[in-house]
Amino acid sequence: MALLEVNGLRAAYGQTRVLHGLDFALEKGSITALLGANGAGKTTTLRALCGVVKTQGEVRFAGARIDGRATEDIVRLGVAHVPDGRGTFLDLTTEENLRLGAYTRKDRAAVAADLERVYGYFPRLRERREQQAGTLSGGEQQMLAVSRALMLSPRLMLLDEPSFGLAPLVVRELFQILRRINERERVSMLLVEQNAALALELADSAYLIETGRVVLAGSAAELKRDDAVRRAYLGY
Amino acid sequence: MDAFLFQVLAGLATGGIYASLALALVMIYQATHHVNFAQGEMAMFTTYIAWSLMDAGLPYWPTFLLTLMVAFLLGVAIERLVIRPVEHAPVLAVVVVFIALLVILNSVTGWIYTYTLKPFPSPFPEEPLWGIRYMSPHEIGAIGITLLVLVALYLFFRFTPLGLAMRAAAQNPQSARLVGIRVGWMLALGWGLAAGIGAVAGMMVAPIVYLDPNMMGGVLLYAFAAALVGGIDNPWGAVLGGFLVGVLENLLGAFVIGNELKLSVALVIIVGVLLVRPSGLFGTVHVTRV
Numbered sequence: 411m412a413l414l415e416v417n418g419l420r421a422a423y424g425q426t427r428v429l430h431g432l433d434f435a436l437e438k439g440s441i442t443a444l445l446g447a448n449g450a451g452k453t454t455t456l457r458a459l460c461g462v463v464k465t466q467g468e469v470r471f472a473g474a475r476i477d478g479r480a481t482e483d484i485v486r487l488g489v490a491h492v493p494d495g496r497g498t499f500l501d502l503t504t505e506e507n508l509r510l511g512a513y514t515r516k517d518r519a520a521v522a523a524d525l526e527r528v529y530g531y532f533p534r535l536r537e538r539r540e541q542q543a544g545t546l547s548g549g550e551q552q553m554l555a556v557s558r559a560l561m562l563s564p565r566l567m568l569l570d571e572p573s574f575g576l577a578p579l580v581v582r583e584l585f586q587i588l589r590r591i592n593e594r595e596r597v598s599m600l601l602v603e604q605n606a607a608l609a610l611e612l613a614d615s616a617y618l619i620e621t622g623r624v625v626l627a628g629s630a631a632e633l634k635r636d637d638a639v640r641r642a643y644l645g646y
Numbered sequence: 647m648d649a650f651l652f653q654v655l656a657g658l659a660t661g662g663i664y665a666s667l668a669l670a671l672v673m674i675y676q677a678t679h680h681v682n683f684a685q686g687e688m689a690m691f692t693t694y695i696a697w698s699l700m701d702a703g704l705p706y707w708p709t710f711l712l713t714l715m716v717a718f719l720l721g722v723a724i725e726r727l728v729i730r731p732v733e734h735a736p737v738l739a740v741v742v743v744f745i746a747l748l749v750i751l752n753s754v755t756g757w758i759y760t761y762t763l764k765p766f767p768s769p770f771p772e773e774p775l776w777g778i779r780y781m782s783p784h785e786i787g788a789i790g791i792t793l794l795v796l797v798a799l800y801l802f803f804r805f806t807p808l809g810l811a812m813r814a815a816a817q818n819p820q821s822a823r824l825v826g827i828r829v830g831w832m833l834a835l836g837w838g839l840a841a842g843i844g845a846v847a848g849m850m851v852a853p854i855v856y857l858d859p860n861m862m863g864g865v866l867l868y869a870f871a872a873a874l875v876g877g878i879d880n881p882w883g884a885v886l887g888g889f890l891v892g893v894l895e896n897l898l899g900a901f902v903i904g905n906e907l908k909l910s911v912a913l914v915i916i917v918g919v920l921l922v923r924p925s926g927l928f929g930t931v932h933v934t935r936v
Contacts, residue, residue, distance in 0.1 A: 460824065485826035497821035499814050510814050513807065514826035558825065 412470075413438040413566060413598050414459075419467040419477075421451075421458045428454045430622040431467065436566070441592050441599040443613035443630070445606045445643060451622040452602040453494055456568045459600075460484050460491045471566070486514050490559035494570040496551050497558075500544030504535055507543050507554055511561030521561070528557040531587050549580040556584070560591065567599045573608055585612050606643035610634050618643075652780050653896045659785030660854070660868075661892020662792030666847040667862075667869035668876070668884040669796070670840035675878050677816040677836045678729075680740050684747035686866030688724070689844030690859060691751045692717040693852050694759055696845075697766060706769045710849065714842050721841025725834040755859045766852035788850040795846055796885060799839075812836060864909055868895065871915040877929020887926070891915060 414436040421429040428451045436442045444452045458465040461481040469477040476484050499507050512521040529536040532553045552572055559567050573581045589612060591597055603609035610616060610630045618626035633639050674682045696713040732740050770787035803809035815822040815832035822829050855861050872891045876883025899908040
């Protein structure tokens with residue numbers, strides 16, 4: 411069953427239309443990638459899904475309509491957004507950032523266990539737990555953003571360019587951990603990436619977006635073999 | 647020397663009251679980047695509510711607590727009903743709303759209670775405490791209450807999930823929404839807390855200046871000066887600024903310029919800070935790329 415179903419999603423910033431009726435679905439437990447060039451509407455799609463921008467069209471999460479609902483309510487359903495720019499609370503400590511991720515949860519013991527689990531994935535964050543988040547390096551802040559989302563104990567993670575601005579080695583480490591989180595905890599992920607090669611390595615299936623529309627869909631393996639994708643996005 | 651010490655200590659007592667009100671200003675400024683010009687009148691109005699309760703026969707401390715609750719609800723209500731609709735309005739529109747609030751609260755109070763001065767009781771004993779002759783029991787008590795409020799606020803913001811959520815909402819509303827925080831309600835809560843702090847300041851200053859609809863005018867000016875000295879975005883700075891302004895005002899009033907010109911000290915401080923160090927002693931300097 412599809413965890414997330416999107417039908418005819420449209421969004422605009424003022425007069426400028428960005429999404430022109432997007433259709434896609436995400437299978438429960440899968441990692442699905444949205445690929446596309448700059449300005450294709452990938453980030454807007456994620457922002458539309460969690461109610462940050464106004465939209466038209468239908469979005470169903472676990473069967474229920476979530477389009478038009480407030481961001482806070484969508485988050486409470488278990489949708490965690492790792493926004494571009496990472497959304498760190500710069501003046502708060504690392505641990506305060508993580509605790510905020512679990513703000514909506516009431517199960518204290520499980521939150522404490524999740525904090526340990528997150529520190530297990532990213533030991534560097536444990537070392538920096540009392541440090542102001544603004545003083546963390548870019549890679550550490552990205553780890554913090556992913557960890558903050560994990561603290562929600564989400565059913566779906568929306569990841570906006572997690573590789574952006576990171577050294578290749580750090581990206582590799584981060585993507586390995588994302589894979590592990592997906593496999594061990596069955597957290598579904600919707601991944602937006604400009605780095606198509608990287609995204610197709612991690613994802614099960616993918617959609618190619620051009621100027622606010624889906625132009626190609628298929629399994630990651632199929633898209634990797636597609637000539638147009640290869641030439642335009644993989645560069646060989 | 648005795649006179650000097652006397653003035654410094656009396657300055658600390660009023661300084662505590664300025665500090666409370668300055669803190670209320672800073673709290674709302676941090677969350678919304680607006681300076682609430684009606685903060686003083688809100689405090690004055692709630693002090694009148696306290697007066698009514700005591701007039702009806704309620705003892706001091708139950709009145710004190712009840713007034714805090716009423717002030718909190720009043721603050722929340724003002725944010726929800728008056729401030730929220732102008733959330734996205736230009737700065738000047740918001741300023742006009744604040745000034746309107748100031749005038750309305752002032753006149754409504756005058757209309758209900760008249761403009762005659764009313765004595766307001768102090769909860770502290772008349773005779774000197776612990777043989778201290780430099781400060782009146784009310785001054786000592788006011789400082790004590792101020793410090794108590796500060797400590798309670800610190801503990802709330804530092805150690806409770808709700809306090810953390812309020813800080814997060816003030817710092818980064820967008821991210822706060824993305825972790826499920828209801829940012830609008832956090833703002834309302836901030837207003838409620840600020841109104842509560844203001845009510846404490848009002849009830850502590852009223853026994854000194856007598857209760858009257860215009861009693862907070864001067865206090866608000868000093869609180870502005872205090873918030874600016876400390877840095878309008880730094881709560882600790884505002885508190886320190888409050889005590890500093892209180893002492894400075896008293897010393898200058900007693901030994902340099904005389905009591906009649908005391909209020910101008912606040913204005914001189916405001917202009918001076920804005921000219922020399924606009925971000926205050928502990929504020930952050932904001933740089934905008936143009």
